[in-house]
Amino acid sequence: MAMWTAPWRDIPPARRWALVWPREHGAWGILLVSLLTGAAVGASSAPILAREGWLLTAAVAVFCAHTPIENVLSPDSPFRPRTTSELHWVTFFAVAFSAIGGVGLGVVADRAPVGFYVVGLVTAGILGVQGVLKRRGRPMRLLAQLTGALGLAATAAMACCVASGRTDRLALILWAANWLFATNQILYVQLRIHESRAGNAKKKLVGKRFFLGSEILTAAGLGAFWRIGLIPAGSLIAFVPALMRGAILPILPDGRPLEIRRLGKGELAHALIFAALLILSFKIGF
Secondary structure, eight states, rough: GGGOOOOGSOOOHHHHHTTTTTOOHHHHHHHHHHHHHHHHHHHOOOHHHHHHHHHHHHHHHHHHHHHHHHHHHTTTTTTOOOOOHHHHHHHHHHHHHHHHHHHHHHHHHHTHHHHHHHHHHHHHHHHHHHHHTTTTTTHHHHHHHHHHHHHHHHHHHHHHHHHHSOOOOOHHHHHHHHHHHHHHHHHHHHHHHHHHHOOSSHHHHHHHHHHHHHHHHHHHHHHHHTTTSSSSSHHHHHHHHHHHHTTTGGOOOOOOOOHHHHHHHHHHHHHHHHHHHHHHHHHTOO
16 A cells, blocks of 8 residues: 555656646647537537536546556656656546546436447547557647547537437537637647748748648638538638638738747637637527
């Protein structure tokens, strides 16, 4: 028993929480915004809120569990446990988060439709692929981020299934919409980072063209979905603020300093606006 009472005070405070708490602020936003939109669009009655609360608890716990588990399994991670105290600390949180997530999923899955299980299994596979891509290093970093976003956005479909009590195309539409928006945010943030590091105007121009190309493809895809009746016209408005932000990018002056905190707050504001407009569009059927 003594081996499990190693004092956690031996671990420096900054490292202590980095070992067990997710550091991906953008991933938090994708997870919570997707859950919010799926639950709000799919909900038809107040009693469903209790089950959505359990789903939220389970999703957050599972998301948190990946950090200590990944730190233990990744030989190249700077936060791989290096002492007995760190190993015990990481193991405790991995078990605790997993247990909380398991209880939450057990409560939710008791009366969930088949689609909930299918989406959950597909999501597990997607996140597994992300783990493989992350181990490939820097060349695969962007692809790993987009893959991870696809997995996190799946919580919109799962929340919709739980809230509505059925499996239909609405859940898949919400999954796709949240992933498209998350992709736009990831590419924008990567572009800003690329601009701050690019050594000359030519490299910056290449980055801007790539991003603008992705914006055009996103807008074209949304228009096609609307034309074939998959999404209401009002849902297109939810993407306007983010797409406009990218559209004015070429006319902004080069050499702007990159302020990470300001950029993060701006992307959080865009995510909240997107969620509010998307939910409203589906609720009023516009």
